[in-house]
Amino acid sequence: MTIAPEQAAWFAETFSLIADNIEQAVLGKRHVVELVLATAVSGGHVLLEDAPGTGKTALARAIAETIHGTSSRIQFTPDLLPGDVTGITVYDQKAGRFEFHAxxxxxxxxxxxEINRASPKTQSSLLEVMEEGNVTIDGVTRPVGNPFLVIATQNPIEQAGTYRLPEAQLDRFSIKTSIGYPDEAATMRILQAVGAPKPKLEAIVGTDTIVAMTxxxxxxxxxxxxSDYIMRLVDATRRASEVRLGVSVRGxxxxxxxAMTWAAAAGRTFATPDDVRALAVGALAHRLVLEPEAEFDGVTAVAVINQILLDVPAPRENGVA
Structure with missing residues (x-):
């Protein structure tokens, strides 16, 4: 069913209100807030590659508080087990039956x-739930709820003792971005609030509103x-000489x-090539596996996507039916 203009206007207004509320906790990072929120509405997941102390935990908590949802934080370490993430089944001697501990x-x-600090076995515990929204333990499949958003982080600098995320794991993240350090004005506002109690954000909407927006x-x-433009961009990643593994169909x-969510957030009922171009780097670059020679020469996945955006002509049609 095609979205109506009045529904698109409501979507844009609600999206902006939610982003405004989240931005109270993550100052000066409007674009990142909107990217993560758009990913949540799209039913995807986010990989944040950033230095410590940039507000990653605050962002996750702010989203949960804003949508009146639940949140949890998993500190990935080398000794973390899959059951520590998904839950385990424990035998209750008094009841005489097995009980599931979520x-x-x-x-x-x-x-x-710091998802890359856990072993590949533990990392793989997220594969099913990120794709299906379910967890299967001892043959029983349990839904984790809706909406469901995984925000995974990793430190791009300190790589000692880490496990590189496999391609199957990376491919399940809809977008990869970073928060980065705040500008001077935002830093001043943060410093002036030091010592004051942290304000708890008020819930702007309920989780059912996010589901409706999806x-x-x-x-x-x-x-x-x-759609043809997206296909040609993806195909170009597979044919690029610097790339060993291009973007998948999932990508x-x-x-x-x-792009559909980004268009609705702008109050439009149709997606445009500009929506695709605005999101292409974040949505595609982390899915590329470069040739070793290209990496040795200093080529980056982001540079490859940017070059493809220059080489592949965008349609002049703006997407109106």
Whole structure:
């Protein structure tokens, strides 16, 4: 069902109100807040590659408080086990039966802090839940709830004792971005608030509103020319000489869904090539596996995507039916 103009206007207004509230906790980072919020509405997940102390935990908590949802934080360490993430089944001697003890993954917003510090076995415990929204333990499948957003973090500088995320794991993140340090004005506001009690954000909407926004975003019209543009961008990543493994179909779907949400957040009922271009680097770059020779020469995945955006012509049609 195609989204109506009045529904798009409501979507844009609600999206802006939610972003305004979250920005009270993450000062001066409006674009990042909107990217993460758009990913949440699109049903995706976020990988934050950032230095410590940039507000990653505050961002996850602010989103949960704003949508009146639940949040959890998992500190990934080398000794963390899959059951510590998903939960375990324990035998209750008094009751004479096995009982399931839910893990921290059963929350609306899950912060997987320093995900690359856990073993690949523990990292893989997130594969099913990030794709399906379910956890299967001892043959029983349990839904984690809706909405469900994983915000995983990793430190780009300190790589000692870490495990590189496998391609299958990276491919499940809709977008990769970073918060970065605040500007001078935001830093001053943070310093002036030192010593004051941290204000608890008020809930602006309920989780049901996010679910409704997700359904509305799926009704945004995507012109076949825009879909063709996404296809040509993805195909170009597979043919680039610097790339050993290009973007998957899952990556193309993620970019299309993000573009639909981005359009609705702007109050439009249709997606445009500009929506695709604005999101392409964040949605595609982390999915590339470069040739060793290219990495040795200093080529980055971001540079490859930026060059592809220059080389692949965008359709002139703006996506209106």
């Amino acid at each position: 893990g921290p993954v059963f929350a609306n917003i899950v912060l997987a802090d 359904e509305l975003s799926r009704g945004v019209y995507v012109n076949p020319l825009v 193309a779907i993620a970019l299309s869904r993000l």
